[in-house]
Amino acid sequence: MSSRRNFLQKLSIGLSAAALTPLSSPASVFPDLRKPVKQLRVALMGLGGYAGIVARAMKECKLATLTGIVTGTPSKIATWKSNYGIPDKNVYNYDTLHTIANNPEIDLVYVTTPNSLHHKHVLQVAAAGKHVICEKPVADNAQQAREMIAACKKAGVKFYVGYRLHFEPHTRELVRMRKAGEFGNIMHVNNYMGFKIGDPTQWRLKKALAGGGAMMDVGVYALNGARYATGEEPVWVTAQESKTDMVKFAEVDETVTFQLGFPSGVIASCGTTYNFNNYERVYLIGDKGFAELSPAFGYGPIQGRTHLGPMNQPLITHQAAQMDGLADCILNGTPDPGMTGEEGLKDMVVVDAIYESLRKGGEKIYLYKK
Incomplete structure (x- = not known):
């Protein structure tokens, strides 16, 4: 398969932080505002495959609406204008992006460009005075993430990262149960996420655009999942890499295993x-029970079970729930479920340490002083 996006869709269809707030019903995902006084007006930046997924999902939204696009590919403009009713005045390219500051019809820009462009583009959007959400990983490294957070704070705009699963019902139920003590003391977590990548010429295999390989692209799912499964921040990491194709993966990592040590002693x-393929799971074990999500990270349907039986949570369109949820945060001040730039920074601190461990032959890297 040629892309991670297609893989996530097809994988799930074929199968029948720690700050997350509880989800009690589908209405908690889609705010029950049939006639909202105001909607969050969104422009998508980078019109690749994932932007199309987000745009189609936003047709379900109540609180968020697609009003603009930013692209470096003029040939895509006519189709997007026709499909989503985008007026000429809300169409931008990367050279004219700064003028979006003068457009009252756009409140937020969603950056879906390749990973290594996130830093540059978020800084540009912040400078234009617009709220911004960017896809994960938030940046190439923790230092870039810090600069992005600082720029958004200076500009007085909100900064979010596309952790769509933080609005997903099974994920939220797992976190609710963990916070309620239904698993008892967490004893162990086992998470993984990966797929067989296709087209050897795609940007994900070019370090200058991707920032890294599997660890940067989809390993962050397993990492973020370990953090919300434990409710803790790791204090040390170790990591190992295997590479079977030195040509295809000349610039980026192919397969990485990593261990995270938490303050409670959980590993x-x-x-x-x-x-x-077939490498996607969140599994946590407590002294009173367990939970498993598998598939755990794709676009749906997510499936889950615990020691009490099937989770039986609602199946939703993840991107619609994310955009309505973030609109609710921005417009109505509802609590953010761990999607801020600071959340992205926490993951990048660990990713940096994982790559450091790889460079040092699997050495244990401490994230904080012992």
């Missing part, structure tokens, strides 16, 4: 790959 054993 999370995690993995990520670009070399094989």
Whole structure:
């Protein structure tokens, strides 16, 4: 398959932080505002495959609406204007992006460009005075993430990262149960996410655009999942890499396993790959019960079970729930479920340490002083 996006869709269809707030019903995902006084007006930046998924999902939204686009590919403009009713005045390219500051019909820009462009583009959007959400990983490294957070604070705009699963019902139920003590003391976590990547010429295999390989692209799912499964921040990491195709993966990592040590003594054993499929799970074990999500990270349907039986949570369109949820945060001041730039920074601190461990032959890297 040629892209991670297609893989996530097809994988799930074929199968029948720690700050997350509880989800009690589908209405908690889609705010029950049939006639909202105001909607969050969104422009998509970078019109690749994922932007199309978000745009189609936003047709379900109540509080968010697509009003603009930013693209470096003029040939895409006519189709997007026709499909989503985008007027000429709300169409931008990367050279004219700064003029979006003068457009009252756009409140937020969603950056879906390749990973290594996130830093540059978020800084540009912040300078234009617009709220911004960017896809994960938030940046190439923690230092870039800090600069992005600082720029958004200076500009007085909100900064979010596309952790769509933080609005997903099974994920939220797992976190609710963990916070309620229904698993007892968490004893172990085992998470992994990966797929067999296709087209060897795609940007995800070019470090200058991707920032890294499987660890950067989909390993962050397993990492973020370990953090919300434990409700803790890791204090040390170790990591190991295997590479079977030195040509295809000349610039980026292929398969990485990593371990996270938490203050309570819990160890999370995690993995990520670009070399094989059927590798997607969140599994936590407590002294009173367990939870498993598998599939856990794709676009749906997510499936879950616990020691009490099937989770039986609602199946939703993740991107619609995310955009309505973020609109609710911005417009109505509802609590953010761990999607801020600071949340992205926490993951990048760990990703940096994982790559450091790889460079040092698997050495244990401490994230904080012992």
